[in-house]
Amino acid sequence: MTFTDFDVDLFLRDYWQKKPLLIRNPWGRWVNPVEPDELAGLACEEGVESRLIGRADGRWTVEHGPMPEDRFGHMGAAPWTLLVQAVDMHVPDVAALIAPFRFVPNWRIDDVMVSYATDGGGVGAHYDQYDVFLIQGLGRRRWRVGKHCDADTPLLLQEDLRLLAEFEQTDEWVLEPGDILYVPPGIAHDGVAVGDDCMTYSVGFRAPARSELVEQFCAHIVGDMVDDDRYADPDLIVQANPGEIDAVALARLQAMVAQAVNDPAAFARWFGAYNSERKYPELDFRPEEPIAAEDVRELVEDGVALCRNPASRFAFVAQGEGGLTLFVDGQVYDCDGAAAVLAGQLCEADRLVIDPALIEDEAAVALIVTLFNEGSVSFDPED
Structure with missing residues (x-):
């Protein structure tokens, strides 16, 4: 799906x-990508995150x-709403909804949540801590x-819901199929179904909290530290008051912390791996039959496209001299030459017909073999 009239x-x-x-x-032509019965079926499956919200x-x-x-x-008869998280992982046509929004970097994209509501159904007035595009699929x-x-901001004490205690409206619209409402982080909003069979697709984005970054990065680097890296003061002199922690000592202590965290290369490597971890890592997408290098070469020569798993997260950080570090589902791959070219292409496109010249490079073939056997990519069976 693509936009025909939208100034990015x-x-x-x-x-x-x-x-x-x-x-x-x-949209050039809006087509609702998943039917209500299919969404209800997903909500009944193990490993699919769903909620049923009502009011009584x-x-x-x-x-x-x-x-x-x-x-x-x-x-x-009471109004109700079904919410199913990460439907893009299970329905390719829902995953296709993300493509028009890739003017935002991929690492910021979270998932597509789908809601179904009966007349009057909603989840109450609330605010999110991330950007969201709300696409009307069916109904109004x-x-x-x-x-x-x-x-x-005061909140109501409601189990599992962060609802606003007060809501002061500043604008109102009724969305028809294909319409989109963009809501920035922190903006209060409230959606209520007008009629039955109301479906909304929420394309959500990730926004790491400063506290999360500090906590997780520090936990990561602490694991590599050694106990004998300690404070030292070989130029110590007698203080006027032994009870004081003086400015020189404080500066040295703070420098010890700052030097540990102020390593741009280490942070980039950690963040790429951390941010690319799967939303539901407990799900196993590895194929029943692993693939070998000769199988990869044959499929590429036959023009069979390589497809990313919608549940996988791909990103890279550029390195010097044309190399890059590829991050896939929390794993780190250092690539250069043909493997770097291939890695960049995989991060850019959900579906890729590989240049046969690339498979002359053993590292590029090995990368495909690894990603395939980890369940992060597959060859399109329809080609």
Whole structure:
């Protein structure tokens, strides 16, 4: 799917992380990518994160999946909403929704959550800590947006939901199929289904918290430290008051910490691996039959396309002299020459017909073999 009428540069300049934007059906031809019954089926599967949200007697209720297969036949008349996370991992047509938004770097993209709601269904007024594009798939939904929120904004005490205690509306729109509402981080919003069979696709983005980065990077580097790397003061002199921690000592102590964390190359290598870890690492996508180098060469020569697993995360950091460090599902691969060219192409495209000249390089072939046997890529069976 692609956009036919959308000014990316204007959007990034005037709206991205600044203010909401309603985008009326920018698609060449909108086709809803997953049917309600298929979404309900996913919610019943093990390993698929789902929630069923309703409201009764003035209180919100939340059920976590997997749902019993007969659950949706006993919902009653009260409004309800089904939320299924990371549907792009399971439905290729939903994964295709991400492509038009790749003007944002891939490492920032999280997943596509899909919701189904009956008339009046919603999840309440709330705010997210990340950017989101809300695509109307089926039916209609009324969206209200409000002011910016932060950690001091009062919340309702509702189990498993972060709902706003107060919501002051600043704008309102009804979205039809194909329409998109962009909501920046921190902006209050509330969506309610207008009629039955309301489906919304939420393309969400990742925004690591400073606390998360500090905690995780420090935990990583501590593992490589040795106990005999300690504070030293060979130029110590007598202090006027032995109870004081003086400025010289504090500066040395702080420098010990700063030197440990202020290593750009080490941080890049750690962050690439950390950020590329799979959302659900417990899922095993490795093939039943591993592939060998000769199999790769034959498939490439036959023009069979190589496809990324929608559940995998690919990224790279450029290195000097045309090399790069490739990160796939938390693993690190140092590449140069033909392997670097191939790695860059894999990060750019979901589906790639490989230049046969690349497979003359053993490192490039070995990279494909490793990624295939890890379940991160596959050869398209339809080619």
